[in-house]
Amino acid sequence: MSTKIYDAYKLKNGIKKDLLGLISIVQEIKADTERTAEEEVAEILARKVQFVKDLHTYYGKNVSDIISSMSEDEDEKEYLDTTIRNLKEDRINIAFMDTYNHYEKAITSEPFLKWHSYASITLIPCGKRVFAMLFGNTSYVTGMDKYFVDYHYQNQTDRPNEISAAEWRRREKDWDIALGEDFIPANHGLTFQLFDISDTHFEFQLLRNRDLLKKSLKKAEQDQKTRIHMIFETLENPFFTKNMNYIDILEISGSAEYKKWKKRAESKIKVRLKKAD
Numbered sequence: 488m489s490t491k492i493y494d495a496y497k498l499k500n501g502i503k504k505d506l507l508g509l510i511s512i513v514q515e516i517k518a519d520t521e522r523t524a525e526e527e528v529a530e531i532l533a534r535k536v537q538f539v540k541d542l543h544t545y546y547g548k549n550v551s552d553i554i555s556s557m558s559e560d561e562d563e564k565e566y567l568d569t570t571i572r573n574l575k576e577d578r579i580n581i582a583f584m585d586t587y588n589h590y591e592k593a594i595t596s597e598p599f600l601k602w603h604s605y606a607s608i609t610l611i612p613c614g615k616r617v618f619a620m621l622f623g624n625t626s627y628v629t630g631m632d633k634y635f636v637d638y639h640y641q642n643q644t645d646r647p648n649e650i651s652a653a654e655w656r657r658r659e660k661d662w663d664i665a666l667g668e669d670f671i672p673a674n675h676g677l678t679f680q681l682f683d684i685s686d687t688h689f690e691f692q693l694l695r696n697r698d699l700l701k702k703s704l705k706k707a708e709q710d711q712k713t714r715i716h717m718i719f720e721t722l723e724n725p726f727f728t729k730n731m732n733y734i735d736i737l738e739i740s741g742s743a744e745y746k747k748w749k750k751r752a753e754s755k756i757k758v759r760l761k762k763a764d
Contacts, residue, residue, distance in 0.1 A: 490642045490670075492662050494621035496635035504617050509610055512634050513679045519629040520606060524682040525693045526703075527627060532586045533703035534710075538717050539570045539582070544763040545718050545756060557721060562592070583700055587693070591684050605683040611676035613665040620672050628681060708764065711757065718756045719749070 498504065502512075546553045554567045566589045573582040594600045606623040619635055621628055640662050646655040667675055682689055693699070707714075726739050726748070739745050 490640065490659070490662070492620070492640045492666075494625050495637070495639040495662070496619040496621075496631060497638035498617040498619070499634055499636055502634055504612075504615070509617065513608060513610070516608065516628070516630040516634075517679065517681045520627055520681040521689065521692065523629045524606075524624075524627040524684075524689070525696065525699065528587075528590075528684060528693060529696070529699050529703040530706065532583055532590060533700070533707040534713065534717075535586050535590065536570070536574070536579075536582050536704060537707040537714060539567060539586075540574050541714050541718050541760055541763075542567070542721070543571045543574065545759050553721060562589070579700070579704070580694070580697070584694055587684075587690060591690075595685055604685065606681040607678055608681055609672045609676045609678040611665045611672060613661060616661075618661070618665050618676075620676075623681075711760070714760060715753050715756050718760070719753055722752055 502508070542553065543550050550571060551568065554564050557567075558564060566585060570582050570585055573579075573585065591604070594604045602622075603624045606621065606625055606628050608628075609620045609622070611618045611620065618638060619631075621631075638658060638661075640655070640658040642659065646652065650658075665675060666672060672678075680686070684690070726745050727736060
C-alpha cells in the first residue's frame with residue numbers, strides 16, 4: 488500500500504506528555520500561527536485594496552465600465568464598486584472588512600483553494616510517545632520546532648539520505664501502529680484548530696489591528712512592480728484574442744512589437760499611479 492505521511496512530527500524527548508501540558512503547547516503554537524496568518528492575510532487584503540484604489544486612479548470616471556468588462560460575476564462587480572466608494576470617502580476600515588468578506592467567500596467556496604484558509608494539528612498518542620500531524624495551510628504554522636521534530640514517512644520514493652535505514656523502518660512501524668487499520672488520523676488522536684479565516688474570532692482580531700492593516704497597506708503601496716502589473720492585466724490587449732492558445736501567447740509575448748507596446752503601457756500606468764501617490 489502506498490503511504491504518504493507528510494507534515495508529521497514526534498514530540499521531543501523530555502517534554503511532559505500529560506494532557507494539560509500538551510494543550511498548553513498547542514495553545515502556544517496556535518497563538519504564534521494566528522499572528523503569522525494575520526500578517527499574511529493582511530498583506531493579501533492590502534494588495535487587493537490597493538488594486539481597487541489603483542483601478543479608480545487609472546480609469547477615473549470610466550472605472551465602472553472597466554469593472555463590468557473584467558468579470559461577469561455580479562458579486563465581484565458589487566465588491567469593486569462598493570470598495571471604490573468606501574475608499575473615495577476614506578473609509579479604509581470598511582474597505583478592509585468588505586475585502587476580507589470577499590476574500591473569505593472566494594477562498595472557502597473553491598475546494599482547491601479551501602485548504603489555504605485554515606490549519607489544524609492532530610496529536611496522536613503511541614505508547615509513551617506523542618506524534619503530531621498538520622493539515623491545511625501549514626505554511627502559516629509557527630513554533631513547531633520548539634516542541635517537535637520531523638517524523639514524516641513515505642514509501643513511494645527512497646528514504647532521505649540523512650535518515651538511516653533503521654530509522655526509516657522504525658517510522659514505518661510507528662505510523663502503522665499510531666494510525667491503525669483505517670489510517671485516519673482524526674480517529675486516533677485529538678485535533679485542534681490553529682487558525683481559520685472563517686472563524687469570527689480570527690476576523691475580529693485581524694480587522695481591529697489598525698497598525699497591522701496600515702503597515703500592510705503601506706507595503707502594498709510601495710510595491711510599484713506588482714501594482715503596475717495588476718493594472719496592466721486589466722488593459723485591453725490588442726495582441727491577444729479570447730480563445731488564443733498558450734503557444735501562440737508565448738510566441739507573441741516574445742515579439743519585439745509586443746514588448747514595445749507593453750513597455751509604453753506600463754510607463755503610462757506608472758506615471759498615473761505616481762501622480763496619485
